[in-house]
Amino acid sequence: MEKIAGQTIVDSLTSQFESFEKSLNGQGKSAVHAIRKSAFETLSNHGFPGPKSEAYKFTNFTKAIEKNLDLDSSSPTFGLDAQLISASEIAGLNAHKIVFLNGIYSEEHSDEVEVQGIKVTSLAKALKADSKSLEGIFNTQANFEKDAFVAMNTAFAQHGVVIEVEANAVIEKPVVLYFIGDCTKSQLTYNIRNLVVAGKFSQFTVIEKFDTIGEHASLTNAVNEFSVAENAHVQYYKIENDSGKAYHISNTHASQAANSNFTANTYALNGAMVRNNLNIKLESEGCEAYMNGLYLLDGKTHVDNHTIVDHMKPNCYSNELYKGIMDGSSKGVFNGKIFVRQDAQQTNAFQSNKNILLSDKATVNTKPQLEIWADDVKCSHGCTTGQLDQEALFYLQSRGIQKDKARAILLTAFASDLLENVSNEAIKIYLGEIIAQRLEK
Amino acid sequence: MLSIKNLQARIEEKEILRGIDLEVKPGEVHAIMGPNGSGKSTLASVLAGREDYEVTGGEVAFQGNDLLEMDADVRAREGVFLAFQYPVEIPGVSTTNFMKTALNQIREHQGEKALDAVSFLKRMKEKMKLVEIDQSLLSRSLNEGFSGGEKKRNEIFQMAMLEPKLAILDETDSGLDIDALRIVANGVNTLKSADNATILVTHYQRLLEYIVPDFVHVLYNGKIVKSGTKELALELEEKGYDWIKEEADATA
Ligand SMILES: Nc1ncnc2c1ncn2[C@@H]1O[C@H](COP(=O)(O)OP(=O)(O)O)[C@@H](O)[C@H]1O
């Protein structure tokens, strides 16, 4: 057998997968389980991304897991009190709330969503009830052969949500998913799988927020599959302001049908190592996709945003703006790929990545990748990395503003366009406060 | 108010100020003239506290305190104001929103209460009228896409808001048409009092028709080589700088 990277991870997952299969009883023969099996097989044959992996070149997640996590530990019990749970919530956010404790759906803390036009089901429940209902939803966007973490998630994930929005339904209140981990006593590893199906002409917002509390390390492996039908409008927010011991990897896949509109807003504010893969497929004409990201890093935090937008058909528009502020010995990575297929004439695709480094030890690797096969397209990309503008700093100081305050004003201004395009007021205020606090230190 | 003694400064090993002496008393207007590259902006920047310049000798007292010891923001809070020759553009920061922070930091430093929103707005309106500047300009990103005249008026607007004790205007008149020049001059004249002082750095005599200086100094090669009254400005306008250069080079 060829040598694979992450063998120790695969080994410990193998015994876990065996006991998982034993626990399944009736579900063992389902179509979903067949997929799990083949995902696990792929994982054990190919392993995890090694040091030579192009996609994980600047982010050796495999090594980070091997070094910092002991995957054998069985899922610890959640011992945090209700106060800590509600402290993780976004103040003033009027939303349907779904809570996961240590990666497990909590009926007690979650709202029952009883609104016309939207069905929110716990994935665990859906799997138990009738895993057939997941056919055509589960494992349709994400491809476990392309990413080992998707394979791991596909093999193991039992928790998450299934959100189905009916055609023409306009859902006023967003659905917010709070993932709260208790690492006060031991390590924690969990997989989350969310499946989101937006019907034709539907409109809604989903928010994910990750918080881990405690001294011990955690690993979150999340996969989201969005299917956005014709003329649907979907907004997706992801907020990571996690503990400095949190390892987080996510794969978000969205496919868009004609004239649909999808926005992904990703905020990475803290963690040990974060890797976000965002893949959007524009499968029909007239689609609009927006990818916005802000990473505000300090200490040793390492954040890697990898995005791909695939223009498959003509007349689509994509716009990407990622900005980073890096302090301490933090590390930022941005890799944005725009893929324009031969068929995708009249594509408009824009990408921008801007970074400010506040310390000598902070670094950033940024790489735009344009692969354009059509000839009638408008594509632009640009990336900048620099220090804080010293002239501007002196100008504000010369007006009597203290240096740290002047610095905060400039950094807030730098990040401001990523807050301005947040349409949810409570989220805007929440993020604005965190950013102000962090920058005014 | 301001007492400069034998001030010397350099940037990147290059001597620019080579021993400046200047006394400014409350209520006075001093004009500093001189050919391009003589060190006028350097002097203004050193007084305002720009860190790029290294002071290699001399001393500066401002209201009896050592100005050179203070950081740029402390100087401003003590009452020094610099109107920039080339005001910087700051995307995402509007004049209105940073003026409030600036004004309140200055007030706090001087032992005054922060202005409430209503008083702040009132003061804004009053000063906007003085320099004939529009609210919409002040709500935009600072200096981004402003015309030359708009930038300069914005500098005087900020000066009016902050009411400094010592205002240093670095070529605020350059590039202004006659209307804008009148507006700027009117702003400066209105703010003038027996307690504050102004240093006008200028190239042309033109501004001095509107703001009458008590003293005119000629800076050449990093030194004040001639001082006089407003008649000196007229003489310079008529004869140019060559005779000054010759005189200075002959004694050097
Ligand atoms: N940042 C700088 N780096 C190098 N030389 C400078 C810098 N700033 C000014 N100088 C030089 O210092 C001299 C004086 O410049 P300045 O003070 O701007 O003159 P003025 O305002 O009288 O035209 C000039 O020779 C100029 O080239």
Ligand SMILES: [Mg+2]
């Ligand atoms: Mg100058």
